[in-house]
Amino acid sequence: MLDKKTMSELIAIVLHGGADFVEVYSEYSKANSVSYSNKKIETVADSVHGGVGIRAFVGTKTYFGCTSDLTPSGLRECAERVAQAVGSPVQRIPDFYLTERIPTNIHPIKTIPSDVPAAVRAELLRAACTKAYEYAPEIVQVQGGISSNEKNFIVANSEGLYTGDRQVRTRISVSAVASDGKENQTGGSNPGRSMGWELFDSVVNPEEVGKEAARQAMVNLRAVPCPSGKMTVAIGNGFGGVIFHEACGHSLEATSVGIGMSQMAGRMGQQIANPKVTAIDDGTIPNGWGSCNIDDEGMPMIKRTLIKDGILTSYMIDRLGSRRMGMPSTASGRREDYSYEPTSRMTNTYIANGPDKNEDIIKSIDNGIYAAAMGGGSVNPFTGAFNFAVREGYIVRNGEICEPVKGASLIGTGSEILMNIDMVGQNMETAQGMCGSSSGSVPTDVGQPLIRVSDITVGGSK
């Protein structure tokens, strides 16, 4: 990674181009993966990834260059390109001194995964996948992987900031295919944390991951086509929180709010959700999948209450969003790597526990769906339209969970569903995901307790 002197020189080159703010981000990352399929360790791969991103502001205009050519001439060319794009050269630039700040480490790491021998990583994965095969004779295929990532970065800017972080994440995933000869159905499980290899000592039992994947595939194999239409739906905890992430979280990011492309723009202090809904984005959960010590713009990480009792109380704002919206940064600037400009992103985002007992939620539904496990989804923040897939669902009839259903999706608009969350249970859990946006793919947790949505469109094939 670059030293302080080089970073200073690059900042000065771009300030001479006429920028009013310059930031240099230097990254060196390592990733490792082991994959399994068809009862064999299939690939073992690792990669090293590094480079420098240089960003300049003139008001709310941004200029950005990045390169993986770390020679002095390569770095200089990149900075000069950015300075030329800014295009209003100045003779004198303001003085700046880079002062190092060391962030508090609230996500301690014990064992660096890339130092664990590949053979050890492979055997742990094999044990997880074998359990899936053993679950039922109908399990015809199991695929799995363990991936780990160590991201080291330093960020410096023309306001004198000079700080950095080392972020280590480890995740296991197993997916199973169940077949009765005519039809294939799948199940999966993929827990991870901002942890090293100690993840498997304390938090995740690999064999349970394999079993869970197989269990879900078997449920789906005996599932019937899902009915379609408007219904009352109970959405399970953990990854069920993707509903909030997609339907509301993205609409609260400065990325869309700051340019007037969100339904939530200008609604601070207003009732946007049912009073039972309190929603939080907390990047400080120790070793949480979406946690960090600092954001990618060098701001110490915080906990943000986005919605309190249904009232909008905070957006998620990065440095550029702060300029656009005239509001302070909430330390939400994140980027996949040096080659992306940071923008406002979520960390660990969840609906907090509410007043309702879980059993009362199911009992309250006469005819609807219990979406026990959700898949991914997407949303258009401008129109608020979202959709997401149900990975494991059941019919609820007269307050009882009945037969499983397959091929279902939930669709609607963000503003509508937030008001329609009319019961909030008490078993909040988080689950891991990768969130894609203009600054790339970043790890985020979603989460919630069991909730009830009074009225939502279920798309099914029946």
Added chain:
Amino acid sequence: MKNAIKNAVAEAAKAYGAEGYEVKMGSSTSAAVEALKDDISSVTYDKSKSISVRCVKGGKSGYASGNIVTPEEAAELVRRACESALVVDDADEVPLFEGSPEYKEVEKKEVVIPSAEEMIKETMDLQTKIMACEKVVEGSQSFMQVSASESSFFNSAGLDLDYESGYVAKGAVAAVKDGDDAEENYEMKFADEISNDELVKLAYDGAVAKLGGKPVDSGKYNIILENGAMRSILSVFSGVFSARSAFLKTTLFAGKEGEKVASDIVTLIDDPFHEKKFGHCPFDAEGVAVYTKSVIEDGVLKTLLYNRMYAKKFDTETTGNATSAKGIGVQGLYLKPGELTEEELLEKLGDGLYITGLQGLHAGVNAVSGDFSLQASGFLVEGGKKTRAVKNITVADNYYKLLFKVTAIANNLSFGTGSSFGAPDVMFSDISVSGN
């Protein structure tokens, strides 16, 4: 630089006891300008390189990759790839590739990265035009992208190949409002395909047409998937044609070569060199010469797609479809167009839905079972005419069944900008739609 890397890899391979190696290198330079409201919002410049190494040791392969391309890093990648090879269970069943008898000569498309000033001027012309449209709101954006890239491949069996490509593209996002109703429409095209005026009109008209959309009643409908939506379906389910999927039993097409898998009018072709497709690289990731083949012909499955490893497992020849480490992908998969114009196809549909947008493709499909349930938008068609906008509905079916539901195909084949998939508008019977 390539020679220095070749020497470093050869030396390291010897030092770490590799029996063979294969290296892919890439470098690209790209620039982009974006405009928002009445001004430029961002200018970006990206110069990046990549290298990936496969080493064979003990008859097995290990992989390592990076984006810092120096002889020292390359040697380190060889060391790590050799280490990884020892852990893998799967023995390589094929030796490194010595080369195809011939590789197609492709035209070199030289792209020069313009100055920031030139790109800013062009993007502002687009932005001024989009902001001048009647119903647009501030979130409307324009952009321009230029990219030039080189890739090369070499291995210890003496194969050494190079390919260069590049493009200039521009795009516009029209965001429109009418009362409380908000819609947006995104269009991106290669710069030599379309004038700025035409691009803005396409983006704006598309957004305005979506205004006033509402769901239809749930039920079974005959539908047309517009070419873009059809491309998306081909893309998300392209894994069903992979021999790797067949080997892993994750596609129902395993062992179905020669059987009827689609309606008679369906012909799917994988053509690496189609004139409408971007990028005509003459070799795949294993250095095999790529070529054109029918995957489905008149409804009959003719071949799956193979790399060398899976061809060996199935005792057949590679089809030149190797992607990354042991992976298989399409080279240019398109649905053969029919005779009807878009208007004639609408007329044939009579009453039904014309679907222009499918969302949630990364989540609402199950590539193994073939089930999908996707949020959709488009138009209600009555008496062969589009009568109003439709949104917030889902269309759900199963890919394997869908192939038999094709009832007519239009002649408007299009590949997405930069996409490896092509399709015309396609009509289907009896599709589940949920709405009201």
